Amino acid sequence: MSKALIMEELTWVELEDKKENIELVIVPLGSTEQHGPNTTLATDTVRAREMARMIGEIYGDRVLIAPTLPIGLSYHHMKFPGTITFTLDTYLKIARDICWSFKQHGMNKILFITGHGGNKRPIHEFATEAKRDFDMDIYISSMGGSLVRELSEAHGFGEFKGHACEVETSQMMVLAPDHVRYESLEAAKFREDTKYFDKAFAYDGGVFWDYHEVSENGALGDATKASVEFGKEMNDLVITKITNFIDKIIF
Numbered sequence: 186m187s188k189a190l191i192m193e194e195l196t197w198v199e200l201e202d203k204k205e206n207i208e209l210v211i212v213p214l215g216s217t218e219q220h221g222p223n224t225t226l227a228t229d230t231v232r233a234r235e236m237a238r239m240i241g242e243i244y245g246d247r248v249l250i251a252p253t254l255p256i257g258l259s260y261h262h263m264k265f266p267g268t269i270t271f272t273l274d275t276y277l278k279i280a281r282d283i284c285w286s287f288k289q290h291g292m293n294k295i296l297f298i299t300g301h302g303g304n305k306r307p308i309h310e311f312a313t314e315a316k317r318d319f320d321m322d323i324y325i326s327s328m329g330g331s332l333v334r335e336l337s338e339a340h341g342f343g344e345f346k347g348h349a350c351e352v353e354t355s356q357m358m359v360l361a362p363d364h365v366r367y368e369s370l371e372a373a374k375f376r377e378d379t380k381y382f383d384k385a386f387a388y389d390g391g392v393f394w395d396y397h398e399v400s401e402n403g404a405l406g407d408a409t410k411a412s413v414e415f416g417k418e419m420n421d422l423v424i425t426k427i428t429n430f431i432d433k434i435i436f
């Protein structure tokens with residue numbers, strides 16, 4: 186385990202010294218959005234930042250950890266107080282500006298690690314453009330439920346989770362316990378009239394749910410089942426999957 190190369194903790198002189206060894210830049214992507222009564226509005230930002238730091242400790246000076254973007258694409262949470270969203274247009278411009286800036290410093294490979302599913306769309310959209318316009322390679326990884334589906338099933342967790350649920354809350358219990366409201370943890374309060382469970386609308390149907398149409402408290406799954414043990418197991422698995430990916434990007 187080495188020391189992570191955290192950009193915000195360096196002077197430009199120190200960065201200049203280390204530049205030669207840097208093979209990849211990780212840009213963690215967060216959000217400021219509701220996570221039910223279970224965890225704070227910073228949940229995705231904290232998860233992205235902390236996981237990036239842990240991954241940075243594995244690679245030392247070979248991987249530079251950029252500052253975490255604390256706002257994402259979160260229209261679907263806007264009915265809950267405290268959520269802030271960029272428009273798709275803004276987000277694309279921000280991704281472009283970040284990549285352009287690193288390009289000026291001679292860094293051509295960027296891995297966006299997103300703590301929030303809604304951020305995947307703008308980055309995917311930008312990735313092909315980056316290749317054409319900047320001759321850069323853009324990679325993206327999530328760090329949540331989709332990576333640990335089998336693990337969740339093995340723990341008997343239900344199908345309808347993925348936000349402010351047992352998975353995310355467990356992760357936060359390990360990464361940032363101060364952001365977890367242990368005394369207020371709640372399962373999803375699914376709305377009686379929601380069509381969310383209707384298979385006809387599921388996944389490939391192209392329906393973009395607003396969270397308030399699905400869940401009264403903004404949560405999915407059941408955060409009361411969250412545990413430190415599951416959080417650790419999950420974080421380890423996510424780190425293994427992301428580092429396997431990184432090992433293919435830089436070898």
Ligand SMILES: [Zn+2]
Nearest residue numbers: 228229349353
């Ligand atoms: Zn989240």
